[in-house]
Amino acid sequence: MSHITSAELALWQAQGFAFELLDVRRAGVRAEHGAQIAGAHWHDPAAWLDWKDSIGTQRPAVLYCAKGHEIGQGLTAALRALGVDARYLVGGMQGWLAEDRPTVPLAVAGEQP
Numbered sequence: 001m002s003h004i005t006s007a008e009l010a011l012w013q014a015q016g017f018a019f020e021l022l023d024v025r026r027a028g029v030r031a032e033h034g035a036q037i038a039g040a041h042w043h044d045p046a047a048w049l050d051w052k053d054s055i056g057t058q059r060p061a062v063l064y065c066a067k068g069h070e071i072g073q074g075l076t077a078a079l080r081a082l083g084v085d086a087r088y089l090v091g092g093m094q095g096w097l098a099e100d101r102p103t104v105p106l107a108v109a110g111e112q113p
Helices: 006-017 026-034 045-054 071-083 092-098
Strands: 018-025 063-064 086-089
Touching: 006 092, 045 071, 063 071, 063 092, 071 086, 086 092
Parallel strands: 018 063, 063 086
Antiparallel strands: none
């Protein structure tokens, strides 16, 4: 399955690489944490059938969940089956934070679950 590491994602961000960053954490987990990776857009994983067609195929999509397991990997596989160049973030938000990568508060990001 296609994946990306925190270091690779940080490099993509720093170099201005064109990609979609999807926060697919469950609403409660996301609200509890209160932050997201800069540039991410939240998509409710429970409603993925409602938003799957809005993900373009013109550029890669990076998905991250809480830990980089079932949700992130499952949705990555589903989007790849639909022709999206999708990859999940290894370790999810937990891995991103473990490497002291930056986040933005949800209020600053302008999104609430």
